[in-house]
Amino acid sequence: MTTRKNSGTATTAKRQRTTPTGAASERRDHLVKLAAELFARKGFQATTVRQIADEAGILSGSLYHHFDSKETIVDEVLSTFLDDIIARYRSAIDTSTDAREVLSEMVRIGFATLEPHRAAITVMQNDWNYLRQFERFNYLVKAEEEVEQIWVEQIKAGQAAGLFRADVDPKLTYRMIRDTIWVAVRWFRPGGRLNPNALAEHYITVLFDGLATGERTIPTSAAAG
């Protein structure tokens, strides 16, 4: 399909390294960071290569010494984020067996990612619909599927163990959790009233125990009350 070389994970890869050793160029990384901020603020398409170059204090033509296209830049923004988040999820699964604890931890990971990967998550939210139409970004769909599988597995395990109510749809529940976390990037501001930790604990509380104070009806498949 594409001509990309895959490394590390099965989902994403780094491309067009300029140094002979294969090490990342710091200059290049810096440019990617500047571009990511612009993409997040104005959208991918509304950001021009001239603006990116301006931000870096060079001319637009000079950008093409580092990247062969504007899409290569956003590709790097997104794949870096995806590599990181998937690695974190895997580590959470490895360190616990209780589905409720794993799920809580993955929620915490999500909110904790808002700050370091704010720009990438914003681009993912706003420009995913546009970017997905290019085959070069097929790996985004693959990564999404991999993440979904990880979550749904844990929700089903929790239901089988009698920890979670059996009358909710695992896939649907996953989507709602996922969406709630990532979309928070729209209003979350580092240093604001709420830090990522408080956000996570707030959400975990409502997610597991609910908003109501009264009696509950909880049908379960296993360990019924």
Add this chain to the structure above:
Amino acid sequence: MTTRKNSGTATTAKRQRTTPTGAASERRDHLVKLAAELFARKGFQATTVRQIADEAGILSGSLYHHFDSKETIVDEVLSTFLDDIIARYRSAIDTSTDAREVLSEMVRIGFATLEPHRAAITVMQNDWNYLRQFERFNYLVKAEEEVEQIWVEQIKAGQAAGLFRADVDPKLTYRMIRDTIWVAVRWFRPGGRLNPNALAEHYITVLFDGLATGERTIPTSAAAG
């Protein structure tokens, strides 16, 4: 700030009506609908006026007989949606006094809106970040604030009545509910496995009663157990 004339609600308005009676032109409405679908599918910026015209079987120049700019078209898409949703919320508040019932009804309204306003909601989700930078769309911010006030009021009322747990942040809770509903437009497909009703009931269940099966710790300010 702008030269727009406001009608109906305090938040949105219709503009540039062409008929002398002030009635909406059906031709114009049809063009808006076609454009909305394209905006939703490809993003506002990635959609060209030539594509909109193609879809309608006319040439791009002819579009300017109906609209004075591309932004006017998307403006009409968004304001129509906002007028409708705010009217529905108001009617829900008027027909019930129990905060839990009002909240449930507003959740149902949200999910029920996914289908008829799918395109508008998608544009709102994906292009809001871009559109908000133009002063002509300031009314979007105002409408958002109005909706927030309606929700937060109900959550606080529920807490005061001892119906909702007191240890959650009303504003934060509103944002999470709102985001969960609207972002569903990304994966919701009319005629799919889940209809808007099932979605709403599923979410209401988890929202009020939680995902867990065990005992809960529920601090309340009023009517403590």
Add this chain to the structure above:
DNA sequence: GTCTATACGCCGATAGAC
């Protein structure tokens, strides 16, 4: 209400000097 024809700027990207 649509078409013909076109203005005019900005877009991403390239070639080659330094």
Add this chain to the structure above:
DNA sequence: GTCTATCGGCGTATAGAC
């Protein structure tokens, strides 16, 4: 690694005939 200079294309929008 950056600059100078530039290309071809497509973007929104307009003027005026029909």
